[in-house]
Amino acid sequence: MTMNRLELxxxxxxxxxxxxxxxxxxLVALTLPVFVLAILAGLFGTPAGSRxxxxxxxxxxxxxxxxxxxxxFAGRLWCAMCPIPAPGEWLQRRALVQPRxxxxxxTLGWKWPKRFNNIWLQNASFLAVALFCVVILTTPxxxxxxxxxxxxxxxxxxxxxxxRAFCRYLCPVGGFIGLYSQLAPVEVRVKDHALxxxxxxxxxxxxxxxxxxxxxxxxxxxxxxNTYCGMCTECFKTCPLDNLALYARPFGADLLTSRGRRLDExxxxxxxxxxALAYSIVLLxxxxxxxxxxxxxxxxxxxxxxxxxxxxxxxxxxxxxFACAWLARRIARAATSTRELFVAYAYALVPLGLAAWVAxxxxxxxxxxxxxxxxxxxxxxxxxxxxxTADWKWTPYLAGWIPxxxxxxxxxGLAAAIALxxxxxxxxRMPQRAALPIVAFCAAFTLAMLWLYV
Amino acid sequence: xxxxRRVIVIAxxxxxxxxxxxxxxxxxxxxxxxxxLEVTARQFxxxxxxxxxxxxxxxxxxLESLDAAxxxxxxxxxxxxxxxxxxxxxxxxxxxxxxxxxxxxxxxxGALHPFMIGEMNVQPNFPFVRATAVTLIATIGAVVxxxxxx
Ligand code: SF4
Ligand SMILES: [Cu+2]
Numbered sequence: 355m356t357m358n359r360l361e362l363x364x365x366x367x368x369x370x371x372x373x374x375x376x377x378x379x380x381l382v383a384l385t386l387p388v389f390v391l392a393i394l395a396g397l398f399g400t401p402a403g404s405r406x407x408x409x410x411x412x413x414x415x416x417x418x419x420x421x422x423x424x425x426x427f428a429g430r431l432w433c434a435m436c437p438i439p440a441p442g443e444w445l446q447r448r449a450l451v452q453p454r455x456x457x458x459x460x461t462l463g464w465k466w467p468k469r470f471n472n473i474w475l476q477n478a479s480f481l482a483v484a485l486f487c488v489v490i491l492t493t494p495x496x497x498x499x500x501x502x503x504x505x506x507x508x509x510x511x512x513x514x515x516x517x518r519a520f521c522r523y524l525c526p527v528g529g530f531i532g533l534y535s536q537l538a539p540v541e542v543r544v545k546d547h548a549l550x551x552x553x554x555x556x557x558x559x560x561x562x563x564x565x566x567x568x569x570x571x572x573x574x575x576x577x578x579x580n581t582y583c584g585m586c587t588e589c590f591k592t593c594p595l596d597n598l599a600l601y602a603r604p605f606g607a608d609l610l611t612s613r614g615r616r617l618d619e620x621x622x623x624x625x626x627x628x629x630a631l632a633y634s635i636v637l638l639x640x641x642x643x644x645x646x647x648x649x650x651x652x653x654x655x656x657x658x659x660x661x662x663x664x665x666x667x668x669x670x671x672x673x674x675x676f677a678c679a680w681l682a683r684r685i686a687r688a689a690t691s692t693r694e695l696f697v698a699y700a701y702a703l704v705p706l707g708l709a710a711w712v713a714x715x716x717x718x719x720x721x722x723x724x725x726x727x728x729x730x731x732x733x734x735x736x737x738x739x740x741x742x743t744a745d746w747k748w749t750p751y752l753a754g755w756i757p758x759x760x761x762x763x764x765x766x767g768l769a770a771a772i773a774l775x776x777x778x779x780x781x782x783r784m785p786q787r788a789a790l791p792i793v794a795f796c797a798a799f800t801l802a803m804l805w806l807y808v
Numbered sequence: 809x810x811x812x813r814r815v816i817v818i819a820x821x822x823x824x825x826x827x828x829x830x831x832x833x834x835x836x837x838x839x840x841x842x843x844x845l846e847v848t849a850r851q852f853x854x855x856x857x858x859x860x861x862x863x864x865x866x867x868x869x870x871l872e873s874l875d876a877a878x879x880x881x882x883x884x885x886x887x888x889x890x891x892x893x894x895x896x897x898x899x900x901x902x903x904x905x906x907x908x909x910x911x912x913x914x915x916x917x918g919a920l921h922p923f924m925i926g927e928m929n930v931q932p933n934f935p936f937v938r939a940t941a942v943t944l945i946a947t948i949g950a951v952v953x954x955x956x957x958x
Contacts, residue, residue, distance in 0.1 A: 488923070757908070
């Protein structure tokens with residue numbers, strides 16, 4: 355897609371960094387120790403979540419970093435520095451920085467089964483984590499076990515399957531980062547497609563002495579959205595024709611292509627939208643029964659909660675949206691199937707969903723981030739005071755301002771959703787009034803969020 | 809849609825939003841009262857969890873804890889109480905800002921502590937009324953702005 359974009363790799367230093375084999379290794383070298391410390395603190399530290407590094411640094415600091423900064427402004431950049439798949443990847447490569455001959459991988463090299471060549475498993479893994487989130491967010495031990503399990507599954511998958519199958523198909527975090535990375539104002543793309551066509555060896559996909567074939571199983575020349583590009587920069591290293599570039603671009607550019615729209619991605623958008631609302635109600639609302647029920651895993655009430663949670667995510671919210679799509683079809687007297695409209699319109703929920711997550715996260719993060727100072731000095735809650743900050747008092751930052759930040763953010767998300775809904779109607783050759791039921795859906799969702807926070 | 813029309817739509821939407829944000833809303837609110845609210849805290853809930861008061865009221869909150877040490881911090885009001893079983897706490901303040909203010913436990917008290925949250929609604933909740941109006945204006949404004957000639 356040609357549009358206004360700026361090639362950042364024209365700046366020599368940027369190019370040098372991206373081509374260097376020390377990236378992303380050096381980023382992971384920073385995050386992996388933090389990750390290990392988070393797991394150790396969860397396993398051996400205090401069971402009080404707000405005093406445990408494992409809870410505070412993962413669910414407040416890391417979460418803020420990803421949801422408020424990296425995803426909106428840098429898309430999948432987190433995935434380039436993620437410690438979870440790193441041990442498996444290093445094992446698979448039997449190398450840390452410089453690749454072995456020809457970028458060879460030491461795995462059983464199983465092909466990922468075709469029927470799972472989508473993000474349904476990521477939808478499922480996200481829902482599974484989300485269902486237990488009250489427990490995971492508050493119990494250091496459980497949180498540590500979940501993180502360790504991610505790393506172990508990723509490791510096992512590296513040994514069995516080709517490349518980063520875990521990230522691409524299973525990681526619950528990778529799914530939503532991918533969805534929302536479509537909004538980010540940066541992209542990795544090839545500069546000249548014609549040049550790729552002349553390049554027989556396709557080293558960016560198969561690997562070479564300079565690096566590995568795309569760990570994300572993406573052929574760079576075919577990239578037209580950020581969703582599955584992990585920004586690992588291997589292709590910068592393996593492309594002998596210097597045909598890769600990092601571009602700055604307008605926010606949300608990927609959502610302007612209508613190609614490759616799929617039901618699994620649409621459901622990712624529904625699940626994320628629903629969970630942002632559900633968490634705003636359950637975690638941050640004044641209804642303690644909901645919190646206690648969500649926490650009482652295994653009780654009869656919890657099963658009711660679990661059933662409602664799944665129903666909301668998989669049936670109620672998508673069902674309402676389907677009704678809107680059906681109405682749109684009636685209004686337009688369109689020949690397109692309701693299902694096709696349903697999927698196409700769902701992409702309008704991407705900016706709205708991210709806005710809702712940012713609004714939710716602000717409320718949660720600003721209030722709780724001062725715990726970070728305490729656990730920095732006393733990660734295990736054992737009474738240490740490494741940096742003299744262990745007894746800094748809990749201070750909610752900007753607490754009175756949160757709604758004032760949330761309102762404009764939600765409105766920007768709503769406006770973007772409306773733009774995309776109208777555009778989808780035009781692309782499907784329908785009159786634009788066929789977008790109005792979707793507009794109403796998005797406005798109603800925004801009002802529901804506002805009602806919870808303002 | 810041509811450039812001028814788009815500029816007009818933006819300007820008009822912005823203008824209406826400003827009006828919705830700042831227009832004085834008449835009320836026939838009753839005279840401010842002095843209220844005393846009894847709030848109990850237990851792991852992990854306040855009771856009552858929703859406090860309804862009127863703008864201008866002078867509010868005294870008595871916090872009583874039924875189990876561990878708990879706190880009560882009101883966002884935006886910077887009221888912060890700490891109570892222990894058998895040791896009540898109280899604070900008095902004038903509710904001079906209207907809207908919804910979450911209040912939360914400010915003393916780490918166990919697993920669900922970060923989610924031990926209640927709400928104080930200082931009526932009339934004009935911020936919500938205004939936010940709703942702004943949302944509706946923005947919705948219509950965005951539809952008109954992004955509409956292309958058919
Ligand atoms: S997909 Fe998941 S595991 Fe893989 S890099 Fe991204 S966040 Fe990490
Ligand atoms: Cu408490």
